[in-house]
Amino acid sequence: MRVGVDGTETAGRVPQDAEGRAPAEGRALFVYGTLMFPEVLRALLGRVPDSAPAEVAGWRAARLPGRVYPVLVPAPEGTARGLLITGLTAAEWRVLDEYEGPMYELRPVELTDARRGWAYVSADPAAASAEDWDAGRFVAEHLDAYLGECAGWRAEDGPAP
Template sequence: MPLLFVYGTLCFAEVAHALLGRRPCSQPAAVAGWRAAALPGRVYPGLVPDAVTTAVVAGRVLSDLTLRERTVLDVFEGDEYEVRRLALTDGRSASAYAWRDVASALDETWDAEAFAAAHLSAFIWRCCRS
């Protein structure tokens, strides 16, 4: 399976574990020219192109997903995302879930620490019930 770059809720090992029943191998990674945008009325982000040439999104690369696990993640992400092939800042390439409705993304960047403090526990619970 190709590498999967994650930048939002899937960066939290607890979320991946709730969805997949295990914690996949992951390592820090980043993509340039994109941003993890806050989305209206949602606690999770959307990856959107960024016109700022210095924009970099930090995330993680999942490297040992099975085909079944990728299918689980595809269903979890849903139709609002499309799988895109992106170049990582270290020269490798990876698939990523990019937000389709770029115009709906807010100007602010998604805040992972605020998400963890306010929503992570409930989000994990909802993932376990899926």
């Protein structure tokens, strides 16, 4: 059993959507939280994949009480802003899946511009705060320490490249 960056155990699962379909290598990943930061991607993957600004309607990046990272939860009037990452290898999908851990489920999403991608959404939306996650606050108060946690997780518990 591996341990995610948040300290929870992960099952070493292959990235799959709710129907058990795994995204193919090269498919796009919508990110809305810590994975928007090139420094975090570099700490986890050893590189920064290509990305472009993206939005998904009907969702929001919610603050998660007691954590510095958000969860994506349904929000009928909301729009989550983030990035669409492309060019991920199968090995990188495995790293990100273990990084996200059991707190998230991988699901297909449609972006506001009709592009499609995958997103890690909350497995338990009730755990989210009513407040939105604040990326600026994350950078100002937590990014440096979080980078150390990511690098440590990758070195000790992350999947083999």
